[in-house]
Amino acid sequence: MCPVPPRRIHRGRGCPVVAPAPDFGQSAHVSDGGHECCEACGFDGSVYDDVALAQSIDALGERWRALLVEAAAELRVRPSPDIWSALEYAAHSRDITALHAFGVEQALTQDEPRYPAIEADAMIEASAMTYNEEEHDAVVAQLDREARRLAACARSGGAANWSRGMTIGEQRHTVRRLLEHALHDSIHHLDDVERGLQSLRS
Numbered sequence: 001m002c003p004v005p006p007r008r009i010h011r012g013r014g015c016p017v018v019a020p021a022p023d024f025g026q027s028a029h030v031s032d033g034g035h036e037c038c039e040a041c042g043f044d045g046s047v048y049d050d051v052a053l054a055q056s057i058d059a060l061g062e063r064w065r066a067l068l069v070e071a072a073a074e075l076r077v078r079p080s081p082d083i084w085s086a087l088e089y090a091a092h093s094r095d096i097t098a099l100h101a102f103g104v105e106q107a108l109t110q111d112e113p114r115y116p117a118i119e120a121d122a123m124i125e126a127s128a129m130t131y132n133e134e135e136h137d138a139v140v141a142q143l144d145r146e147a148r149r150l151a152a153c154a155r156s157g158g159a160a161n162w163s164r165g166m167t168i169g170e171q172r173h174t175v176r177r178l179l180e181h182a183l184h185d186s187i188h189h190l191d192d193v194e195r196g197l198q199s200l201r202s
């Protein structure tokens with residue numbers, strides 16, 4: 001199954017799988033059915049059956065690759081000082097995907113593991129300092145690899161086990177919710193990048 005924890009972010013911090021939607025403000029919530037939903041980007045986890053959820057995660061690398069090609073000369077340009085560039089969002093999604101691959105692996109191979117609460121916002125901010133200096137082909141290749149690793153890990157664990165979970169601080173996350181959040185994070189930020197490129201070019 002998933003072999004190694006991600007190289008970034010989690011160093012010395014236990015397992016910092018990011019709690020659902022820390023960076024989406026108030027737009028994301030959990031539905032009565034236990035699925036992640038987002039008013040900002042329209043994500044609804046309930047529309048993905050188990051097969052579609054894993055397939056959609058598998059496809060994230062290709063979606064990011066295409067969008068970064070489209071970004072072209074605007075790849076490293078922030079639409080405004082407080083909005084990340086296309087490359088910064090891609091690098092962030094790579095790290096979030098890697099963290100969730102690690103979390104899903106832990107939940108599927110250990111008996112309800114528990115980790116201390118984390119400061120997700122500070123962690124994301126610290127790791128983002130050098131995103132815009134990274135090489136974009138490498139970022140996309142890493143994102144693609146982590147997304148496929150996450151999907152493969154989930155499949156090999158078997159959807160019947162996606163109700164297994166892990167607890168961070170006081171919050172328990174099932175494998176299914178971790179998968180939904182990983183997919184949502186990328187979809188949400190693909191949308192951010194598309195809108196950012198539109199505003200740069202208008």
Ligand SMILES: [Zn+2]
Pocket residue numbers: 024028038039040041042043184187188
């Ligand atoms: Zn969203």
